[in-house]
Amino acid sequence: MNIKIPFPEMKSEFKRILLNHKFNNEKADKCAEIFATNSLEGIYSHGVYRFPRFVEYLKKGYINVDAEPELVHTAGALEQWEGNLGPGPLNAEICGNRAMEIAEKNGIGCVAIGNTNHWMRGGTYGWQAAKKGFVFIGWTNTEKNMPAWGAKNGHLGNNPLVFAVPFGDEAIVLDFAMTQFSYGKMEAVELEGKKLPFAGGFNNNGELTTNPGEILEARRPLPIGFWKGAGLSLLLDILATILSAGLSTHKLSELEAEYGVSQVFIAIDIKKLSNFPAIENTIADIITDLKESTPAETGAEIRYPGERVVQTRADNLKDGIPVIKKVWEEILEL
């Protein structure tokens, strides 16, 4: 059964719990804000439903509550930071903000951070940057959870990649992992006894299948675009690792849990471009043309990445954030 939790209530419960786990007031507030906003905007898997695991990682000491990220090395408009295994969302917000500061001076800014923790929803930092008028490109590596192309066992991460641009008062934000479907999605579809809408991986016989249970058993989720997504995962891992001087998917997968990841944050300050005042119209023109596509199904709307977020945010602000009642009750006990 679902219940609906108002945003301020969800945030304040998260904050209360984080304060109980030794976060100081400012950090508890920021971190609660991110978890609650992810939920508000419909990314429940990396908001409310992820919060219990975040608390579990705090308890196990995988996340250092008091750690602050530190600047290690400056190479012009590129900075290398050490995450000291601090809370992932806080480290990521700091890096995103720092990339914007560099971009304000240098047009473009790049911050890479090693030994940080899961940033939850990469789109968070895309939205933050784009709503402040910056282009954002960022990605993280992850533990091994996807096979290379032609391989049976996972040596690659699903390494989510984010692109964001300002769009009026809102943003266009693409936030996608290198697997066609997430493990969470496949588990949910399996629980419902349904099939995936498209082949989502290989079964133990090496056949492409829409059966989520078979894919989960084989642990062979499909990379987006087959060999292309597998290649992109590898390159994103290499870049995150070398730019941050942090751990690769290979190395961090040797740890007892997924921590110590490497991330990259690139911001571009569009106010500094020659065509700045016209950029808003340029983007609107591209979106207008996209929406003039002929839909494959009569009456369907062609959407741009992030478009649904705006509606979901408005709905959930008005009606509250839907949560499985049992999960919410368990969170209140954390």
Add this chain to the structure above:
Amino acid sequence: MNIKIPFPEMKSEFKRILLNHKFNNEKADKCAEIFATNSLEGIYSHGVYRFPRFVEYLKKGYINVDAEPELVHTAGALEQWEGNLGPGPLNAEICGNRAMEIAEKNGIGCVAIGNTNHWMRGGTYGWQAAKKGFVFIGWTNTEKNMPAWGAKNGHLGNNPLVFAVPFGDEAIVLDFAMTQFSYGKMEAVELEGKKLPFAGGFNNNGELTTNPGEILEARRPLPIGFWKGAGLSLLLDILATILSAGLSTHKLSELEAEYGVSQVFIAIDIKKLSNFPAIENTIADIITDLKESTPAETGAEIRYPGERVVQTRADNLKDGIPVIKKVWEEILEL
């Protein structure tokens, strides 16, 4: 029937033809080098087989032989250039080199160019940068050739994206378009009367199919990762357009042929990173781990992007570059 053309002969024939079409000596040499190298490295579709269309575009005036790209605006480590519709490969090489120069000073450098022409093989500029010790990220927009997700007609480009990193004396280079299979690939498979190895698009009934003829008829190639690749295409187009102050896929598709595209070149100088001397080992370690994957088919080798290029280059240097005899004879008449 295939014949084999030695690299120096192919390059000198290309150069001779370009000199006949009013290229000066230096430009003819550089441009011939790029077309011949693309062929040498096995990317025939954007080397020898593309050369006749390049000459056709010269004749039609879509490409301005004498045009030089010009710096229009500097925003710190980001520069906006005007391509003046010069030869795409030459403009792209200049922009790639300029991004590296900026990166040598600023750690990271970004050059965006509008009103340029088709760069042929994006990997060219990735290989050039990576072999000089730079990380490279670059992309181009294209004319409309791929539908948005849920749409029937093409409002997106296939917008190739390139990631490259140094790897010993060679490079790891990922160069991929947003369509699962190129039109050229689908045409070739259709000519052979075969099926694609995986669904490559939709037919006129809106069904996913491996029949290349049906996809070509419907003009509905599949974006990599379905909605994900469609979203990435859109974001790459928006970024190339606004960063270069150039034309979007939408706008350039209103022209009578594919010219006036927008491109982005980002270089990072890894010599400036704190972990520089160790980066080579870090990358080698990631590749070693990748290669320890269990292959799905016994004895198969798991490859990294660009790995085949090194072998193909060596083979073609030794044996000559394979070309359909009739095509080569037609080129000699250009």
